[in-house]
Amino acid sequence: xxxxxxxLQLGGGMLVSVLIYVSTAVLAVPLAxxxxxxxxxxxxxxxxxxxxxxxxxxxxxxxxxxxxxxxxPWYLLGIRIDFSYKLYAVIIAFALNYAAYxxxxxxxxxxxxxxxxxxxxxxxxxxxxxxxxxxxxxxxxKRILPPMTNEAITLIKDTSLAFAIGxxxxxxxxxxxxxxxxxxxxxxxxxxxxxxxxxxxxxxxGRFEKRLAYYR
Amino acid sequence: MQNIVxxxxxxxxxxxxxxxxGEGEVVSVIGPxxxxxxxxxxxxxxxxxxEEGGLCYLGEAAAANTPQGARYAPRAALRACTMRFGMVFQxxxxxxxxxxxxxxxxxxxHVKKLPRDEAEAKARELxxxxxxxxxxGSYPYELSGGExxxxxxxxxxxxxxxxxxxxxxxxxxxxxxxxxxxxxIRALAAEGMTMLVVTHEMRFARAVADxxxxxxxxxxxEQGLAAQVIDDPQNPRTRAFLTTGL
Numbered sequence: 089x090x091x092x093x094x095x096l097q098l099g100g101g102m103l104v105s106v107l108i109y110v111s112t113a114v115l116a117v118p119l120a121x122x123x124x125x126x127x128x129x130x131x132x133x134x135x136x137x138x139x140x141x142x143x144x145x146x147x148x149x150x151x152x153x154x155x156x157x158x159x160x161p162w163y164l165l166g167i168r169i170d171f172s173y174k175l176y177a178v179i180i181a182f183a184l185n186y187a188a189y190x191x192x193x194x195x196x197x198x199x200x201x202x203x204x205x206x207x208x209x210x211x212x213x214x215x216x217x218x219x220x221x222x223x224x225x226x227x228x229x230k231r232i233l234p235p236m237t238n239e240a241i242t243l244i245k246d247t248s249l250a251f252a253i254g255x256x257x258x259x260x261x262x263x264x265x266x267x268x269x270x271x272x273x274x275x276x277x278x279x280x281x282x283x284x285x286x287x288x289x290x291x292x293x294g295r296f297e298k299r300l301a302y303y304r
Numbered sequence: 305m306q307n308i309v310x311x312x313x314x315x316x317x318x319x320x321x322x323x324x325x326g327e328g329e330v331v332s333v334i335g336p337x338x339x340x341x342x343x344x345x346x347x348x349x350x351x352x353x354x355e356e357g358g359l360c361y362l363g364e365a366a367a368a369n370t371p372q373g374a375r376y377a378p379r380a381a382l383r384a385c386t387m388r389f390g391m392v393f394q395x396x397x398x399x400x401x402x403x404x405x406x407x408x409x410x411x412x413x414h415v416k417k418l419p420r421d422e423a424e425a426k427a428r429e430l431x432x433x434x435x436x437x438x439x440x441g442s443y444p445y446e447l448s449g450g451e452x453x454x455x456x457x458x459x460x461x462x463x464x465x466x467x468x469x470x471x472x473x474x475x476x477x478x479x480x481x482x483x484x485x486x487x488x489i490r491a492l493a494a495e496g497m498t499m500l501v502v503t504h505e506m507r508f509a510r511a512v513a514d515x516x517x518x519x520x521x522x523x524x525x526e527q528g529l530a531a532q533v534i535d536d537p538q539n540p541r542t543r544a545f546l547t548t549g550l
Contacts (some may be wrong), residue, residue, distance in 0.1 A: 207351050208397035212411040212463055213387050222414060226401045303401050304445040 091273075094265055098277055101258030105247045106285075108178055108257065112243060115183035120190030127195055138191075145188035150181065151252045157181040158253045178250045186243065193235045197228035230300040237293040241286045306369050308357035310343055310522075317343045318354070319522040325467060328496040332503055332513035332530065336545055340522040341502045345471050348500065349391045350382055361385045362466055390460030394472040396452040398444040404431060404455050405440040408462045416463065423462070430458040434488055450481025457488055467498035475504060486512070506546070510534045518542045 126138035145153070158177035161167040201224050209219035248259035262278035265271075310318040317340045325331055333341050346352040348359070350366060353376060358369030366385040367374040376382065398407050408427035412418040418426075431437050434454035444452055453473060460468060470489065474482040486508050493499065493512050503509055509516055509530055516533040518526045518541075526539040537543040 202395075202397070204393060204395055204397040205399065208391075208393060208399075209411075210351065211349055211386060211389075211391040212459070213383060213415040214411065215383075218414060222410065223399055230401070303443045 094269075094274060095277070097261050097265065098258055098274065098281070101256060101261040102281055104175070104250075104255065104257040105244065105259070105281075107175075108182060108247045108250060108255075109244050111179045112182040112186055113240070115179070116186035116190055119183060119187040120194055123187055123191035124194035124198065127191060128198065142188045142191060145185050146192075150185050150246060151249050153185055154178055154181040154249060154252050157184070174253055174255050177253060178255050182243075182246070186239065189239055190236070193232050193239070194228065196235075197232040198224065200231055201227050230297075233293060233297050233300070237290060240289050240293065244285050244289070245282060305348060306358040306360075308344070308347055308354045308359075308374075310340075310347055310352065310354045317522050318347065320357070321519070321522070321524055322357075323348075323500075323517065323524070325498050325500060328498055329515065330493045330497075330499045330501065330513045331515045331517060332501045332509035333517045333519055334503065334506065334509060334545075335519035335525075339519045341519050342471055344519065345391075345469050345500065345502050349389065349469050350386060359385075361388045364388065387463065388466045389469055390463055390465035390467075391469045392453070392456050392460055392471065392473050394475055396444070396449075396456045396476075398447075398452055398455055398459070400444050403441050403443055404436065404447070407444070407455055407459050411459070412462050427458070427462055430461050431455070434458045435484070448481065449477050450484050453477060453481070453485045454488060457485070457492075467500070468492070470499065470501040470503070472502055472504065474508075506534055518545070520545070 123138055123141070126134040127142065129135045129138075154177065157180050158169070158174065161173075162169050205223055205227070206219050209223045210216075214222065247257055250257045251260040251263075254260075258281060259278055262274040265274040305321065305323045308318050308321045309316065321340075321344060323331070323344075333344060335341050343352060347354050350359075354367065354374045356369070356373045357367065358374065359366040364381065364385050365377060366382055367376045377385075398404075399410070402410060405424065405427050408430060409420065409423040412423040412426065413420055428437065428440060431440055434457060436451060436454055436458070439447065439451065439455075442451075444455070447455065453476075457468075457473075473489070474485050477485060482505070486505065489499065489501065489508075490512050501509070501513065511530075513530040515527060516530045517524055518533060518537070518539070520541055526533055526537060526542045533542065534546060537546055
């Protein structure tokens with residue numbers, strides 16, 4: 089196989105990996121917010137299910153969760169699975185899994201803001217929502233950037249788990265070509281892709297952190 | 305504030321405290337640590353809910369004193385009450401992600417819906433008043449403790465409250481910053497601002513407060529004209545408190 093053909097195939101796989109990555113981020117970042125709130129709620133009816141959800145999603149392998157999301161509709165509900173559901177199943181499983189981790193990061197961030205900040209806002213007449221979005225959240229974003237960068241980097245590496253249900257993302261191609269050609273080259277190309285992608289993510293997050301460094 | 309009872313678990317922190325502020329009156333609350341001074345102020349600022357008693361702010365009731373305990377008004381009414389007072393915290397609680405000027409304009413713009421230029425003009429005036437006209441672009445971490453507290457007072461004033469509550473405003477400050485902050489409070493008193501000040505500064509309380517309330521173990525033990533209570537306490541507990549270490 090020509091070097092160019094290989095790159096072309098890997099390139100197609102990369103698009104799928106990046107698609108999984110971006111979709112997961114776009115879905116999990118907002119989904120984690122209500123989850124974090126439920127986790128911190130004074131009502132047990134909200135707190136316990138949220139805690140159980142987070143515990144389960146963090147306590148079982150993501151690969152298993154992908155299988156459950158993909159095959160679950162058929163085994164549990166008898167719904168015939170369409171082939172095109174594959175990619176959606178991966179994205180849903182990733183979003184549900186990452187939301188659990190994000191929720192705990194948000195919770196740590198929110199709880200690290202002194203209660204006095206919210207009291208000061210309350211006395212100034214802010215509603216609870218205003219106090220959260222104008223006073224607490226901007227400070228939380230700054231504090232959670234480093235752990236969120238960690239997750240953002242783990243996420244692209246995790247996209248290779250999509251092979252579990254046969255979604256052709258980049259690493260699946262790399263392994264196939266490597267075994268067919270008896271060559272390390274595709275694996276090296278895959279490593280280069282992950283590394284360059286993550287270097288870009290780290291750089292971007294670093295820029296973001298710098299932009300928020302105007303206060304302490 | 306009428307017959308306020310506040311419990312934390314089984315512990316009764318306030319045992320039926322009644323306190324009324326006259327218009328333009330400056331009342332200082334003194335007393336040993338753990339006497340309930342800060343809790344009293346926090347109940348007054350609606351940051352803490354009393355189990356029993358009533359609360360009223362210039363005719364607007366926040367809590368009705370009923371036989372079944374304190375019955376608090378709905379949220380909207382409580383916010384209306386909140387708009388009538390301002391509060392200054394011992395730990396400042398400025399918003400760290402906002403400049404001094406934004407700290408003063410954010411609430412007027414977003415809570416009172418004041419036009420931004422109007423809010424900024426007012427904020428600059430207030431910063432000048434507390435001697436920080438040149439620091440409007442500074443962030444809280446760039447300000448000294450005394451400067452932070454002065455911004456905090458200005459921030460409370462920006463909402464044009466009818467009365468101000470101070471929770472030990474100078475206990476985190478060095479003597480010189482303390483003087484600066486107390487001078488501002490004194491100037492406010494001279495302008496007729498109604499104020500409730502929890503403080504350990506006896507000389508200040510004596511000089512500025514119209515009335516001093518001595519709180520011990522959740523009860524008002526003695527109150528009266530500032531000079532009278534501080535110079536010539538009638539109650540043996542007040543006397544003991546005022547003579548130790550002074």
